[in-house]
Amino acid sequence: xxxxxxxxxxxxxxxxxGSAAAAMSSTxxxxxxxxxxxxxxxxxxxxxxxxxxxRTCEAACNKEHGLPEPExxxxxxxxxxxxxxxxxxxxxxxxxxxxxxxxxxxxAQGAPVYRKLQCFHCSEPACxxxxxxxxxxxxxxxxxxxxxDVCVGCRMCMVACPFSMPAYTYDSALHPQIIKCNxxxxxxxxxxxxxxxxxxxxxxxxTFGHRKTxxxxxxxxxxxxPKKYVDHVYGEKEVGGTxxxxxxSVPFDQAGFNTTLQHHPILDNTKSFLGIVPMVxxxxxxxxxxxxxxxxxxxxxxxxxxxxxxxxx
Amino acid sequence: MKNFIKEGFKPVDSLNDPDDGHQWSLMQxxxxxLSPKEYFQQLRRxxxxxxxxMIFAVGLPVIVYRYINGLGSVMHGSFDYPWGLxxxxxxxxxxxxSASGFLLGTTVELFGQKDYKPILxxxxxxxxxxxxxxxxxxxxxLGMPWxxxxxxxxxxxxxxxxxxxxxxxxxxxxxxxxxxxxxxxxWIGWPTAKNYxxxxxIGLTVAGIILSTLHQGALGTLLxxxxxxxxxxxxxxxxxxxxxxxxxxxxxxxxxxxxxxxxKKTMSWRCSGEFLDNLDSxxxxxxxxxxxxxxxxxxxxxxxxxxxxxxxxxxxxxGTWYLLEIGLGVxxxxxxFSFAIRNKSVGLIRFTAFLTIxxxxxNRLNTVLISFNWNLYQEWPPLLETIISVTIFFLFVTVYxxxxxxxxxxxxxxxVPAKELVSVPVPEQADPDPVQPEHQFAKVVTxx
Numbered sequence: 118x119x120x121x122x123x124x125x126x127x128x129x130x131x132x133x134x135g136s137a138a139a140a141m142s143s144t145x146x147x148x149x150x151x152x153x154x155x156x157x158x159x160x161x162x163x164x165x166x167x168x169x170x171x172r173t174c175e176a177a178c179n180k181e182h183g184l185p186e187p188e189x190x191x192x193x194x195x196x197x198x199x200x201x202x203x204x205x206x207x208x209x210x211x212x213x214x215x216x217x218x219x220x221x222x223x224x225a226q227g228a229p230v231y232r233k234l235q236c237f238h239c240s241e242p243a244c245x246x247x248x249x250x251x252x253x254x255x256x257x258x259x260x261x262x263x264x265x266d267v268c269v270g271c272r273m274c275m276v277a278c279p280f281s282m283p284a285y286t287y288d289s290a291l292h293p294q295i296i297k298c299n300x301x302x303x304x305x306x307x308x309x310x311x312x313x314x315x316x317x318x319x320x321x322x323x324t325f326g327h328r329k330t331x332x333x334x335x336x337x338x339x340x341x342x343p344k345k346y347v348d349h350v351y352g353e354k355e356v357g358g359t360x361x362x363x364x365x366s367v368p369f370d371q372a373g374f375n376t377t378l379q380h381h382p383i384l385d386n387t388k389s390f391l392g393i394v395p396m397v398x399x400x401x402x403x404x405x406x407x408x409x410x411x412x413x414x415x416x417x418x419x420x421x422x423x424x425x426x427x428x429x430x
Numbered sequence: 431m432k433n434f435i436k437e438g439f440k441p442v443d444s445l446n447d448p449d450d451g452h453q454w455s456l457m458q459x460x461x462x463x464l465s466p467k468e469y470f471q472q473l474r475r476x477x478x479x480x481x482x483x484m485i486f487a488v489g490l491p492v493i494v495y496r497y498i499n500g501l502g503s504v505m506h507g508s509f510d511y512p513w514g515l516x517x518x519x520x521x522x523x524x525x526x527x528s529a530s531g532f533l534l535g536t537t538v539e540l541f542g543q544k545d546y547k548p549i550l551x552x553x554x555x556x557x558x559x560x561x562x563x564x565x566x567x568x569x570x571x572l573g574m575p576w577x578x579x580x581x582x583x584x585x586x587x588x589x590x591x592x593x594x595x596x597x598x599x600x601x602x603x604x605x606x607x608x609x610x611x612x613x614x615x616x617w618i619g620w621p622t623a624k625n626y627x628x629x630x631x632i633g634l635t636v637a638g639i640i641l642s643t644l645h646q647g648a649l650g651t652l653l654x655x656x657x658x659x660x661x662x663x664x665x666x667x668x669x670x671x672x673x674x675x676x677x678x679x680x681x682x683x684x685x686x687x688x689x690x691x692x693x694k695k696t697m698s699w700r701c702s703g704e705f706l707d708n709l710d711s712x713x714x715x716x717x718x719x720x721x722x723x724x725x726x727x728x729x730x731x732x733x734x735x736x737x738x739x740x741x742x743x744x745x746x747x748x749g750t751w752y753l754l755e756i757g758l759g760v761x762x763x764x765x766x767f768s769f770a771i772r773n774k775s776v777g778l779i780r781f782t783a784f785l786t787i788x789x790x791x792x793n794r795l796n797t798v799l800i801s802f803n804w805n806l807y808q809e810w811p812p813l814l815e816t817i818i819s820v821t822i823f824f825l826f827v828t829v830y831x832x833x834x835x836x837x838x839x840x841x842x843x844x845x846v847p848a849k850e851l852v853s854v855p856v857p858e859q860a861d862p863d864p865v866q867p868e869h870q871f872a873k874v875v876t877x878x
């Protein structure tokens with residue numbers, strides 16, 4: 118043994134092994150499996166108890182994004198009476214409106230409840246994870262934005278969105294695309310400014326801030342006024358958390374919310390299948406080749422012998 | 431065509447004209463050996479051609495109309511129902527019905543069940559065309575079909591199940607083109623190319639199994655993106671892929687039975703004696719396979735119901751509809767198949783195969799369209815969308831028939847090695863051993 122003694126060698130091995138084990142057990146390497154949203158993600162808290170259904174947010178959004186003028190002006194409140202598909206659906210987001218406000222006449226309360234609808238900007242968006250060309254991005258500011266340049270138009274994202282938010286320009290023959298709220302990403306969010314709808318709200322029904330802070334704010338409001346609010350922050354946990362969250366004085370299903378949504382990201386539903394993909398790719402070839410050899414039995418050898426003979430001729 | 435056969439006409443089935451030994455030209459092969467006049471005569475005589483003509487006369491302009499005016503002009507353009515018949519029928523139904531290629535490929539090539547050899551080519555062609563037309567449906571449905579290659583080249587959304595579906599359908603289509611190309615090379619007269627492909631058969635078959643297992647399952651997994659939208663009875667986060675994979679097995683087998691039935695009825699002139707003689711016993715064998723898959727499917731459906739505890743839904747209206755689907759499409763076929771197999775009643779097997787296909791169509795349409803948004807509102811495909819879907823389906827039928835008429839799918843190519851042709855005097859060639867019941871593949875191998 119030259120230079121290095123047996124004792125020294127053992128010692129170094131133990132140290133190396135130990136440090137490797139330490140690195141493995143550090144919580145950071147395991148924490149990667151759970152994505153709980155970007156730490157600096159912004160969000161909006163919508164307090165339905167403050168909303169009076171003035172539709173100022175709709176107007177501000179329309180102006181901000183240069184959308185086409187609506188059929189009825191924004192100060193026409195007859196839109197709240199509009200229902201579609203035999204009364205089964207109220208107004209929804211379309212290719213001409215990133216956001217809409219609907220009125221819900223609830224039994225529990227004398228006054229109606231108004232709900233603003235737009236993209237919820239999920240922490241782990243189903244539109245993003247279901248898109249086969251990566252047209253969607255969840256930015257670190259919390260916005261879910263869409264890139265029409267790579268979109269093929271399969272509309273998988275519309276199927277996947279648990280809130281059915283994306284609209285599509287079906288009438289465009291040459292360049293149809295997905296239309297949805299982008300959190301005013303380009304002109305406002307990246308500059309630290311709140312979205313146009315939040316800025317326009319005269320009732321402060323919409324609160325803009327860091328998502329983490331907003332979760333605390335929401336619970337604080339419920340805690341300090343338990344009689345006023347339903348004890349639930351819609352969007353805190355739904356489909357893995359959303360950047361836009363809601364507080365309500367009536368049960369959420371009475372205000373048009375889907376209260377049956379799972380609390381883990383939609384992506385998780387596909388994981389049990391995606392897990393078998395590498396297994397099938399890895400195991401099937403050997404397995405079925407094995408079956409093939411078994412099925413051929415002794416015949417395989419005979420055939421190869423024949424071949425040799427043919428070549429020998 | 432039947433009239434010509436009665437008059438003693440023999441359609442092209444070899445490289446050379448048996449009468450004078452000269453090689454058939456490509457044109458002659460395309461016209462089946464008839465003169466152009468005779469060919470158009472039989473074309474006009476067949477009422478089915480007139481039926482096709484009428485469908486295309488209406489449907490093709492509608493397809494052009496869709497490309498000029500956008501999807502919204504033919505579909506309902508609903509934001510809540512992003513998919514209609516083009517994907518609901520064209521992709522979700524055509525793909526399982528085309529599982530035949532990999533199933534029979536596995537049986538014959540991998541497990542060496544040579545009894546099924548006469549139907550192998552038909553199963554392979556059925557698979558190829560089904561997938562090809564699923565892609566055609568996709569080209570109509572996509573907002574920007576000219577970007578079809580984007581997920582392959584431009585931008586990879588590797589986390590998406592649809593990414594897997596896209597890649598697998600593309601690679602599997604290639605695999606199937608290669609598998610069917612053997613028949614094509616034989617027909618066109620390039621035995622070297624044919625033998626070259628034939629060497630890779632096992633590799634292609636294994637690739638087919640892998641790709642089929644994954645993308646048949648992946649189609650089901652696509653629906654797990656929409657948990658609240660698909661009715662719970664048709665939804666299962668854990669078992670969706672195995673439901674779709676398992677049902678594709680009986681669907682593919684029943685499709686082979688159904689197509690071979692139609693072929694036997696309408697173009698027996700094109701079938702070899704070997705094909706017609708063995709068809710009944712093959713059909714019984716296929717039915718056995720299909721009923722095994724049906725029983726498995728029923729069992730895992732029950733497991734899935736229990737796992738998600740969906741029993742309460744059975745008492746609702748949706749439950750009745752669901753039971754109807756399972757009853758007509760799974761339970762009844764199991765009973766009929768076992769009865770028919772026991773009594774060797776091929777006719778009943780054939781009927782049951784059609785019934786099973788109907789059950790599968792119902793299942794896929796229920797999952798993707800009918801039970802979709804079950805707690806919202808129902809949207810039905812509008813007229814123009816239906817017309818386009820029917821048109822593309824009959825385009826599929828037309829191409830299918832065109833190929834069956836020509837390529838050695840239903841009959842064996844009476845091939846004579848090119849070398850012999852040169853050396854042997856022409857008159858002796860007149861009788862290139864017509865009674866040769868053995869498989870043609872063995873004969874084609876060029877002697878060294």
